[in-house]
Amino acid sequence: MSLRHALLGLLAQGPASGYDLTRAFDGGIGQYAWQAGHSRIYPELGKMAEAGLVVVDETGPRGRKSYALTDEGRTELRRWMLHWPERTAVRDETVLRMFLVQSLEPDDARRLLEGIAEHCAAELAKLRPVMDEVDAEHDPREPVPFGRLAGEYGLRQYEAVHGWALWSLERMGATVPG
Amino acid sequence: MSLRHALLGLLAQGPASGYDLTRAFDGGIGQYAWQAGHSRIYPELGKMAEAGLVVVDETGPRGRKSYALTDEGRTELRRWMLHWPERTAVRDETVLRMFLVQSLEPDDARRLLEGIAEHCAAELAKLRPVMDEVDAEHDPREPVPFGRLAGEYGLRQYEAVHGWALWSLERMGATVPG
DNA sequence: CCGCGACCTGTCAACCTGGACATGTCCACG
DNA sequence: CGTGGACATGTCCAGGTTGACAGGTCGCGG
Numbered sequence: 001m002s003l004r005h006a007l008l009g010l011l012a013q014g015p016a017s018g019y020d021l022t023r024a025f026d027g028g029i030g031q032y033a034w035q036a037g038h039s040r041i042y043p044e045l046g047k048m049a050e051a052g053l054v055v056v057d058e059t060g061p062r063g064r065k066s067y068a069l070t071d072e073g074r075t076e077l078r079r080w081m082l083h084w085p086e087r088t089a090v091r092d093e094t095v096l097r098m099f100l101v102q103s104l105e106p107d108d109a110r111r112l113l114e115g116i117a118e119h120c121a122a123e124l125a126k127l128r129p130v131m132d133e134v135d136a137e138h139d140p141r142e143p144v145p146f147g148r149l150a151g152e153y154g155l156r157q158y159e160a161v162h163g164w165a166l167w168s169l170e171r172m173g174a175t176v177p178g
Numbered sequence: 179m180s181l182r183h184a185l186l187g188l189l190a191q192g193p194a195s196g197y198d199l200t201r202a203f204d205g206g207i208g209q210y211a212w213q214a215g216h217s218r219i220y221p222e223l224g225k226m227a228e229a230g231l232v233v234v235d236e237t238g239p240r241g242r243k244s245y246a247l248t249d250e251g252r253t254e255l256r257r258w259m260l261h262w263p264e265r266t267a268v269r270d271e272t273v274l275r276m277f278l279v280q281s282l283e284p285d286d287a288r289r290l291l292e293g294i295a296e297h298c299a300a301e302l303a304k305l306r307p308v309m310d311e312v313d314a315e316h317d318p319r320e321p322v323p324f325g326r327l328a329g330e331y332g333l334r335q336y337e338a339v340h341g342w343a344l345w346s347l348e349r350m351g352a353t354v355p356g
Numbered sequence: 357c358c359g360c361g362a363c364c365t366g367t368c369a370a371c372c373t374g375g376a377c378a379t380g381t382c383c384a385c386g
Numbered sequence: 387c388g389t390g391g392a393c394a395t396g397t398c399c400a401g402g403t404t405g406a407c408a409g410g411t412c413g414c415g416g
Contacts (some may be wrong), residue, residue: 001402002271009278019364033274035267040403042366048248062364062411081275081282081290089213091267093180099328100187104259106321112259143284149346150277151318153339160338161331168327179372217373220396238393240381302412 002089003044006034007051008069008077011148014079015057015068017043028150032157098161101168110172113165120162127155180267181222184212184248186231186255191324193235193246205309206328210335226251276339279346288350291343298340305333 010024022038034042045067048054057066101109131151188202200216226232234238235244279287309329
């Protein structure tokens with residue numbers, strides 16, 4: 001039941017409506033960590049409110065309901081963050097493809113790896129300037145801006161995959177030169 | 179429906195029974211890429227056989243049924259591997275935690291990051307010798323052993339996360355020295 | 357002042373998933 | 387020869403998840 005904890009974590013930044021949270025899942029967190037659509041977010045917020053983890057902070061126009069963490073919610077988030085189970089849930093289609101690269105014919109595998117390397121290079125070219133800008137605007141005496149650590153994670157992830165794809169190509173090239 | 183493609187990919191290595199495939203998911207693929215228990219694997223194999231993607235290759239003792247890929251199955255696997263959708267399914271509890279590190283108090287965050295760094299270092303210490311041994315035993319003129327690319331992926335993944343955790347600690351340390 | 361696009365909340369049915377339950381066989385070792 | 391542990395296959399159900407359906411509001415540009 002990690003959706004609940006994702007929502008708690010997002011609300012730890014500050015109060016937000018179901019709509020805001022839905023859009024947050026369109027961004028980095030939904031791309032790399034956990035996906036959720038509004039149809040699950042609204043009911044879950046309701047259940048969390050029932051459980052006392054969040055409260056409706058304020059209501060706005062168009063029936064907007066802003067939710068805020070309660071102390072109980074913050075405690076639960078902390079408990080979950082610090083308590084790591086032995087085995088965590090993973091389901092990543094991209095990584096699955098990487099595991100199965102070797103089930104392809106060498107030519108197909110090479111083409112696939114080349115595509116991966118290109119894709120990573122393109123993402124890095126997009127992400128690096130954004131992070132550099134965040135760093136440039138940020139006063140080092142202030143706390144690290146929310147999301148900067150996650151951004152760095154994405155950056156390093158792409159770098160790792162990029163390096164891996166190039167390494168794999170080299171390694172396969174030795175087998176079937178051409 | 180990636181379970182189907184995970185099974186196709188595993189069967190591309192050679193025929194296997196539901197039991198064999200279940201154990202494969204206990205290993206690297208289940209840890210990093212996609213999880214599945216036998217309760218989903220057996221019915222899925224049945225459906226795949228119905229769809230003509232696999233056939234029962236041979237039967238063994240204890241009702242063992244060994245499945246093998248058909249040409250149709252191999253084609254479907256290739257189609258899936260080479261066709262990347264815009265957005266792929268991701269659901270990774272560990273990455274979620276990394277995204278939410280900054281929702282913790284700085285002290286908790288530091289402790290968590292230290293734990294992550296240690297864990298990665300420990301996994302690397304386990305994985306590196308295994309990969310080195312694979313390389314030592316492997317004739318470079320032969321094709322890359324199945325799983326070697328995936329192992330390298332895991333290695334680089336841990337290296338990346340390790341580096342990220344250290345970077346994050348440094349970055350947070352600048353904020354609250356201690 | 358009108359309409360369109362973004363905002364905002366919700367439900368429902370179909371499907372997927374994980375863990376418990378169920379059943380039985382082979383084989384190596386004592 | 388008996389027994390424990392690995393081998394092997396399956397079902398079932400509660401709960402999670404997705405995508406479609408549904409309904410309504412605000413605010414701005416024409």
